[in-house]
Amino acid sequence: MDRINLPPHAGPFVDSLRSIGYSLDAATADVVDNSISAGASAIDIFADWGSGAPRVAIKDDGKGMEPKELEEAMRLGGVSSSVTRSKTDLGRFGLGLKTASFSQCKSLTVISRTQAGASWYGLRWNLDLIERENIWAVQVLPISICEQILKKIDYGLETGTAVVWENLDRIMDQTSLDAQAFFEKRIIQLKEHLALTFHRFISGVEVKRVKISVNDQIISAVDPFGTRPPPDAPASTLLSDENLRVGSHRIRVRSYLLPHPSKLSHDHLNSICRNGDYHSAQGLYIYRAGRLILHGGWQRLIRASEANKLARVQVDFDNDSDHLWRLDVKKSRVELPATLRDQLKRIIRNVCQKSNSTFTKRAKMPSLDSQPIWQRVFDRERSQIQYRIDRNHSLVKHLINEEDGLGNKFALLSLIEESLPLELIKNDFSSDDIFVGHSDNEDELQQLIRNLILVGIEEEIIANTISSDSNFGFSFEKIMVLIQRIKSSEYEH
Known part of the structure; x- marks a missing residue:
């Protein structure tokens, strides 16, 4: 049978690869995987705005690559997914370095060496060149250019590898009015992603410890299971530890019951999950060779709920x-094996029953905040949870102790309680794309304080109330400074 050789056109094919769907977080994590697989003990992400020409580099002190190794690493599909890998190899398809990088930039440079004193060897994929000339060719960089690049990204190690992204056309939001602020915000989000995705490597739990930093600032590991509490703080309970079998493969499954959030400090809560949001952080945490692939949610095995x-x-x-x-290629999505789902259901039901009973045993649970306005009340007879405004709260007492219109004020409080939009709140918290919380806008906070002062609320009560509410995130001292600023402004006028 006759055959026709139809290699893909380089330019259009690379353009398609760029649209696989990597975020900056996932793309960077994919390159960090390679550094860990190369035995790195320290990885630093260099992120520089560069006066409007930003540059990102992932630098490591791993074993480095010889020229032929680097050439294969830069080849698309250089390693088959069917090749047997070492237990610590986080790679998969032989595409990650290229597809992750192409998704963010049009210039990918990799510089490496295996021995101190040896010459650096650098290769570059230039996507503009590929598109213009329609050729599968990388550029070999002169040693002098390699050294210039390494100097620009503050690479001072004797051996290892630097992956450098330039011409970052996909990382920026072209509609942003402040491009630099947008870039810096993305880097902050990247730190949070790395702190969770590689938390076991950062803390050295069951894997080799790896120091990960961004611009030389070391990243602290998130502790999603609450197993490393600060002194005198409660730890999570390990409810089960089992080895399940799927064919000839072993899957290790551990279930944890976290302490109730009312028992934890604000900082401790934030070390377990972003913004202390227990609700959206519940669920399965799936790891491949110690690296977090998927987190949160129950993969349609049960529903997420407040009680779970x-x-x-x-x-x-x-x-x-x-x-x-x-x-998947991005190592950000998996599907549970069918034979594993039923085995997981049993474990999940048990831990969720424990979580549920922790709530139902608390007839009246105080908030995390030291002086909460809202109280969560459990009605045992009707198995119903209600949220009530604390009539003993200092601000509420100030309101209802006034003689005029007392009945109307009680009626208003009752109306607010009964009309609390619980279903809307539940739906918002269930969304992965929406952050639910209070505004951190200082101008809006000043207006709130100004209104409280105008109705005669004492300064200390205002500061205590706002600073003790973790939703606002402002300290007592900060609130007092704002109060004095407002009073000074009012006096001047």
Whole structure:
């Protein structure tokens, strides 16, 4: 049978690869995977705005690559996904370095060496060149250019690898009015993503410890299971630790019950989950060779709920069972093996029952805040939860102690309680794309303080109330400064 060789046109094919769907977070994590697989003990992400020409580099002190190794690493599909990998290899398809990088930039440079004193070897994919000339060719960089680039990204190590992204056309929002602020915000979000995705490597839990930093600022690990509490703080309870079998492969599953958030400090809560949001952080945490692939949510095994928010289930699989999980190129999505789902349901039901009972045993639970306005009340007879305004709160007492219109004020409080939009709040918290919280706008806070002062609320009561509410995130001292600023402004006028 006759055959026709139809290689892809380089320019259009690369343009398609750029649209696989990597975020900056996922793309950077994919490159960090390579650094860890190369035995790095320190990885630093260099992010420089560069006067409007931003540059990002992932630098490591790993074993580095010889020229031929680097050439294969820069080849698309350089390593087959069917090749047997070492247990610590976080790679998968032989595409990650290229597709992750192309998704963010049009210039990918990789510079590496394996021995101190040896010459650096650098290759560059220039997507403008590929599009213009329609050729699959990387540029070989002169040693002098390699050294110039390494100097610009503050690479001072003897051996290792630097992956450099330039011409970052996909990382920026072209509609942003303040491009630099947008870029810096993305880097902050990147730090949060790395702190969770690689938390076991950062803390050295069951894997080799790796120091990860951004612009030389070391990232602290998130502790999603609450197993490393600060002194005198409660730790999570390990409810089960099992090895499940899927064919010839072993899957380790551990379930944890977290302490009730009312027992934790604000900082401790934030070390467990972003913004202390227990609700959206409940669910499965799935790891491949110690690296977090997917977190939060129950993969349609049960529904997320307020009563289940203390439940976490850790699932570990090795890189030799990737085919069972249908791991995608970005290593950000998996599908639970069908034979594992029923086994997981049993474990999940048990930990969620424990979480549920923790709530139902608390007839009246105080808020995390030291002087909460809202109280959560459980009606045992009707198995119903209600939210009530604390009539003993200092601000509320100030309101209802006034003689005029007392009945109307009680009626208003009752109306607010009964009309609390619980279903809307539940829907908002269930969304992965919406952040639910108070404004952190200082101008809006000043207006709130000004209104409280105008109705005669004492300064200390105002400061205590706002600073003790974790939703606002302002200290007592900060509130007092704002109060004095407002009073000074009013006096001047």
